[in-house]
Amino acid sequence: MADRPLKYRRLRAILKTYGILEDAKRGKGSERMFVGIVEGRIIRLPTKCHNEGDDKPVGVIKSIRRHFKLTEEDGVRDEEFYNRA
Numbered sequence: 626m627a628d629r630p631l632k633y634r635r636l637r638a639i640l641k642t643y644g645i646l647e648d649a650k651r652g653k654g655s656e657r658m659f660v661g662i663v664e665g666r667i668i669r670l671p672t673k674c675h676n677e678g679d680d681k682p683v684g685v686i687k688s689i690r691r692h693f694k695l696t697e698e699d700g701v702r703d704e705e706f707y708n709r710a
Contacts (some may be wrong), residue, residue, distance in 0.1 A: 638710035
C-alpha cells in the first residue's frame, strides 16, 4: 500500500493516536501546527488547512510522516498508519 490523500480531519485523528496534536495557539490564518515529540525532541510542523474536509495531497502526507518518523523505514507500516484511527 502506498501513501494516499487524506481528509484533514482524518489525518489529525490518525496523528493524535501517535501523540501528535494540533496546537491551536500556533499558526496564522489557514496554517495549522502539528506538534509531537520524536526521539526526545519537540517537532513542530505547519500545514495549510482552509477546510477540515479538504484533501491533503500525497506529498503533504509523505512530508508529515517523514518529519514525525511514521514511515515504513521507521517501522510504521502503511496499513497500520492508514487504519489507525
